[in-house]
Amino acid sequence: MKRYGLVIGNNKYAVDPLNNAANDAQTIHSILEARGFDSQLIIDATRSQICDAVSSLDQKINKGDLLFFFFAGHAIEHLGYGYIFPIDIDTSSPGAIQYFGYSVEELLQKTQPYNATRIVVLDACRNSVDLNNFDVRPFIESIHEQRASTEATQRDLLVAYSTSYGMKASDGNNKNSLYTEILAELMPSHNLTAEELFKEVGHRVISGSKLGQRPWFYSSLEAKVKISDLPSFTFIHSFVSPAGGSDFALCGGRDQGALLLLGNNSTIFKLNAAGHSSFGSLAGGVKAAAMSNNGIIVFLSNKNHLIVSSLKVGFDLGRTKLTGLTISSDGQYVVVFGDRSFSVFQLNNDSASCISSKKNLKHTFYCAEFVTDKEIWLGGSGNCLTIIKLEKPNVEYVVVELQIRGYIYSISKFHNNLVLLTLSSGDVYLSYRNTLITGLAINLGKTVRKPSSRRSSILNRVGEDEMIRQFLFSPKVLDDDIISDISEDLQSNDLMYSSFANNLPVLAIGSTEGLIYLIDTRNWDNFQCIDVGGGRETELTGLKFTADNLLVAVTRDNHVFYYTPVTHNYLASLDYVDSILS
Known part of the structure; x- marks a missing residue:
């Protein structure tokens, strides 16, 4: 489904110009573009410009697409049929409106054959014509003809008005009209269907205008439509994990290629959309694993051995209580971390060497991330980061105190020089790599x-x-x-896992109690929450996105769950298939 917007705002009328209509249009246009719409904006449109813009939709829109039409400016309505005013209309007489106004019914007639879902929003007055005017009779007859030709054929349509029939709509004293201001506030919401959106807009406008303006909408929508461009993640299948319990159940490369399932079982499994297959084995089971973008895999065995897939030897890491490990994207460096210690290894073609090892430090490490191929961030207990820089000839590390609350449980590279931190406090922070300035992005509960x-x-x-x-x-x-x-x-609400979708602005954050929070990374809106436990009182032990944006979760009771992104209402899809089968 493709999404298109046509947004018009008219200020410059010869008679009774407006102040905010153009601002209203610009505001809605910006929101549509931010939500993935291919939106066209026209400010101070003439009738020919409106006609041309509507006609041009014929070259774009196909069956199943979504069209959002928004108009702010002067308009008039009689018997439920309205005309929007282009700026080149020079009078509001019935005759002039009939021939120089642009009929809403013309818009509906021209867009109906597309078999697309349409949302038409008019932030304009709905005053009727003066029935005492001699010229009004042919105007009314024209409206009756339009009613007969269009009403019965309109499908999958929502028409929203900023005010009631016969009433004016406020242009507003601020940048936007009251109606557009509230609509713009609610439109970015991922959780509201179109009908829920306009119902809530109406409620707030009525309250905000102290009963002076009462919006209406009419709907024949055939499915639950959202303005949001993000999918809902829907459960599609699960299976019982053959790997056995583990605190580190999933391993994937930063390029979101292969996904490995680890556990106390000696067998390592490879996951795919259908299920799992055997990948290899390691005696005693695997505690943690990591994968570079060039296919090198490193394993931390339950016997405290570091195993490198490209080498024939392993490294005994001693009796230190180790938590996990990670590898640089280019596969040259590995860091192993745990209870008050870390070690950094450099990998060569046929060997590996430990280039730095620190023990008896102040903090226990729970996570690590290569924010560049030669800079490692480690997090854990204490309100701090340990930063390792692998610049030859020396390896340097520094402890940086942060203004944060709780333990750091996951670190993930974001974009624009930003790094994501999730904490035991339920807080999610963003930190600039170069300056280490850190700020709260979202709180998911203390x-x-x-x-x-x-x-x-x-x-x-x-x-x-x-x-x-x-x-x-x-x-x-x-x-x-x-x-x-x-x-x-x-x-505490321990946020243990984080994973970014491949080509969607979506971040998944998993808590130990089996809740997955899906976050829109453009505005940090928590738009969906998934309970993988389903009331089973189990913990989440792994969370990863695949390259095709499947979300895979593993729980303490040895279940693997798959969630797929769905942009359409899947219940409507089921009903459609059932109607064909019947």
């Missing part, structure tokens, strides 16, 4: 979010089932001091 997880957290503190139920579902009935006292035992 404590665990699921009622079952909260109940488990406070069982030791509260022995009364009724008080637990009230705390979870009716906290307003409890005193504030009781809530504060119980809340002290709530577990």
